[in-house]
Amino acid sequence: MSGLLVFGQTGQVARELATCADTLCLSRTEADLTDPEACAATIRAHAPRAVINAAAYTAVDKAEEEEALATTINGAAPAAMAAACADLGIPLVQISTDYVFDGAGTAPWRPGDPVAPLGAYGRSKLAGEQGVRAAGGAYAVLRTSWVVSAHGNNFVKTMLRLGKTRESLTIVADQVGGPTPARAIAAACVTMAETLVSEPDKRGVYHFSGAPDVSWAGFAREIFAQAGINCAVTEIPTSDYPTPAARPLNSRLDCTDLETVLDLARPDWRAGLTDILKDLGET
Numbered sequence: 001m002s003g004l005l006v007f008g009q010t011g012q013v014a015r016e017l018a019t020c021a022d023t024l025c026l027s028r029t030e031a032d033l034t035d036p037e038a039c040a041a042t043i044r045a046h047a048p049r050a051v052i053n054a055a056a057y058t059a060v061d062k063a064e065e066e067e068a069l070a071t072t073i074n075g076a077a078p079a080a081m082a083a084a085c086a087d088l089g090i091p092l093v094q095i096s097t098d099y100v101f102d103g104a105g106t107a108p109w110r111p112g113d114p115v116a117p118l119g120a121y122g123r124s125k126l127a128g129e130q131g132v133r134a135a136g137g138a139y140a141v142l143r144t145s146w147v148v149s150a151h152g153n154n155f156v157k158t159m160l161r162l163g164k165t166r167e168s169l170t171i172v173a174d175q176v177g178g179p180t181p182a183r184a185i186a187a188a189c190v191t192m193a194e195t196l197v198s199e200p201d202k203r204g205v206y207h208f209s210g211a212p213d214v215s216w217a218g219f220a221r222e223i224f225a226q227a228g229i230n231c232a233v234t235e236i237p238t239s240d241y242p243t244p245a246a247r248p249l250n251s252r253l254d255c256t257d258l259e260t261v262l263d264l265a266r267p268d269w270r271a272g273l274t275d276i277l278k279d280l281g282e283t
Contacts, residue, residue: 004193005048007031007039007081008055012149013095016186017054023190024048031055033073036080043084050193051085052093053078054186060099060121061244067120074124079131086137091196091203093189098145098177098209100126103248106176108213110254111143111205119245129205138200140192142185145209145251146219148272149182150279155216159223160282163231173217173235177251178209181272188264195262202261207253210269219269226273227282 003022008014010027018025024046031042033055043051057063057073078094085092099122100115117123132139148156162169188208195202214222217235224231238247258264277283 003049004190005043005046005051007033007051007053010152011054011056012147012152012154012182013185013189014054015151016149016183017052017189020186020190033077034069036072036076039077040080040084043081044088047088048090050091050093050197051081052189052193053081054095054189056095057121057124060119063120063124064244067124070120070124071127075127075131078128079135082132082135082137082139086135089137091138091140091193091200092132093140093142093193093196094128094132095185095189096129096141096143097122097125098143098248098251098253100129100143101248103250105250106252108252108254109207109250111207111257118248121245138196138203140196140203141205142189142192143205143207143253144180144185145177145253146179147182147185148179148276150276151182155179155219156223156273156276157280159220160227160229160280163224163227163229166231168232168234169220170234170236170240171217171220172238172241173215174237175247175249175251176213176215178211178213178253178266179219179269179273180208180210181267181269181276183275184210184267184272188258191262191264204257206258206262207255208258208264209253209255209266210272211266213252222270222273227277
């Protein structure tokens with residue numbers, strides 16, 4: 001058996017997983033998630049020690065128009081991967097999202113809380129969770145939120161770009177969650193995969209997000225402060241920034257189970273931000 005087989009190569013988490021030892025990250029040409037059975041065949045061909053699915057359809061607003069495609073990539077493909085892994089007796093780590101919840105209230109969401117996605121993206125990711133669990137193998141579904149890194153498109157890079165050219169920005173303040181460095185997610189995924197190889201009874205759904213919880217406006221202020229950018233932040237409600245897909249207002253995640261079972265604590269996103277800014281040459 002080879003090492004860890006990773007679906008995804010260019011995404012934020014996949015880019016970080018590529019730097020980990022004993023991982024093979026598959027590109028879209030090597031593993032087309034619009035063809036779930038081909039993904040399953042790829043797993044059988046490689047016969048890895050464990051599989052991490054870091055590939056996904058992530059265009060939240062566009063998913064409202066392409067729900068069938070999003071559901072194939074985020075739902076059917078992980079289900080097929082999980083079935084292949086179960087047949088081979090190897091674990092699968094599936095990355096999911098806070099978007100499976102409706103964002104009501106202010107209490108942090110626990111893994112067992114009722115799910116109620118607000119839009120197509122959340123529904124597609126929930127379908128993936130259900131398919132992975134139904135396969136009956138050793139699995140970990142890792143729900144995370146507000147992923148940031150020095151790679152790809154994310155809130156940190158957007159704020160850096162806009163903050164340098166504007167004196168002020170209006171940022172949503174009633175959406176609250178935990179920004180999560182992709183590097184920390186990658187490390188957590190590897191730990192979960194390796195743990196499940198020897199301890200499959202630790203399978204289940206886990207939450208993992210950065211601490212402390214903050215609003216997008218508060219996050220923007222910290223980005224500007226650390227980067228030395230003089231850009232004022234004006235807080236606005238979500239209702240003033242309409243988007244095709246509804247966003248959950250409460251994206252707080254209770255990560256207690258992950259710390260208890262796998263000794264993985266919530267990463268401090270402020271320290272993660274410092275690392276990202278260094279990687280980008282901003283500090």
